[in-house]
Each structure stands twice: as C-alpha cells, then as structure tokens.
Amino acid sequence: MTSALPPYKQAFLETCIKAQILTFGEFTLKSGRKSPYFFQAGNFSSTHLLSAITTAYAETLTTNPVPEFDVLFGPAYKGIPLASGTALKLYELAPEKYAHVGYAFNRKEAKAHGEGGNMVGMSMKGKRVLVVDDVMTAGTAMREAVEIIKREGGVLVGVVVCLDRMEMKVLPEEGGSGLSTVQEIERELEVPVYSILTLDDLISGVDDQEKVAKMEEYRKVYAAKKQ
C-alpha cells in the first residue's frame, strides 16, 4: 500500500508496530478512557530500538525552530531513558552545540538516604528546560512535570513527545475548549510542543483497515477537530 506519510515516518511507525510499541486491543489510559490502541514506550528496550527512538527525538529537536535549552528533563519513569538517550544523540549529532546540555529526571518516591530527595541529574535551577516524554493524552503527566520544573527553579521552554494522541482533556459537551491537550499546553504555557507522530499519522500509516476503523471511531469522540 502507498502511505500518505513521509517515508521516514512510515518506517518509524512500522518499527513501532513490529516491536509491539504500538499495539491494538482495549487499554485503560491514565485518564480512565478506554482506547483501542496503545503506545508502549517501555518496549523501546533493546539497543537498536532505543537508538532509533532517541535519534528520532534528536532529529526533531535539530530540524525544528526549537528554543535554546540547557537541560532535557525526562519525567519518571518512561521519560528517563528517553531524555538521557536524546541528550547523548544530540551530542553525537552536534558536539559543539550540545556539549553543555545536561539531563535530569525525578524519582516518583523521594529517597531518604544518601544524597536524598527526588531529583537526579543536572540541576534545573535558573536553566532553560525542555521536557522529553513519551505520550501526551490528557496532559496530567506534563502538568506534573511543569510543577517539578518550577519547584526546581527551572524555566520551561518546550516539550517533545513521541506521540500526540490529539485528545481533548475535557470534551466540548462537558464544557471543554475543543482544543487538544497539546494545543492547550502551547497556549497556556506559551511553549512549543513537538511530536514525532500524531493520531492522524497512525491512521494514515497503519495498513490494517479494522484497526484504522477503531482508531477513527476513537478520534471522532476524543480528538480535537481543529489541528
């Protein structure tokens, strides 16, 4: 089949399907919604898959007009290997430009011994911080990340995720704005959000029509209409 996606996106999507990173069935999301598809970034768990995903993040950051940043922050847990791997890839791509960029992540539970606390890696105090995470759905995880950055004295300058599910946190019939979580975050926090893939991309690039139909049905209910 000829895909509507650019070849690099199609190839990346096929890798995700083959490695069961993108799976189909019935899944309960953090938001409580039941979804017919799920993106399991924990399955980027081999050398070549971790390299493929972090290369995709690094290329997204080097080919878009991304604001300058000092620290990549990867929210626990799945953001941790993504942010650290992306930092390494950026250094490999452009060592002079990224030599002083650091990475940081949080612990979900504070450590009571040794160095203590719940932050690991480069201090975010007074730094420009870019969040690297896997998936954006209702934005709960992202808002928690923003609070951590503020508490640590950092300044959020941007966000990159692997998948923008294009979902509205609150549906219009329940009083929502009609904007997707990504659109709301961009407006409210005045920072750009970049994504490697979106739900529209999955619908364009997946070959199995039964799976496409289920994603379309889900998109009709939960995805923002204006992109």
Ligand SMILES: O=P(O)(O)OC[C@H]1O[C@H](OP(=O)(O)OP(=O)(O)O)[C@H](O)[C@@H]1O
């Ligand atoms: O946009 P949201 O509705 O918040 O949902 C998406 C987030 O939720 C999940 O992480 P989770 O907090 O479950 O942590 P994990 O990385 O430890 O799996 C997922 O990895 C995303 O980061």
Ligand SMILES: O=C(O)c1cc(=O)[nH]c(=O)[nH]1
């Ligand atoms: O919304 C979520 O909880 C969620 C969706 C998804 O596709 N992948 C994931 O890890 N979490």
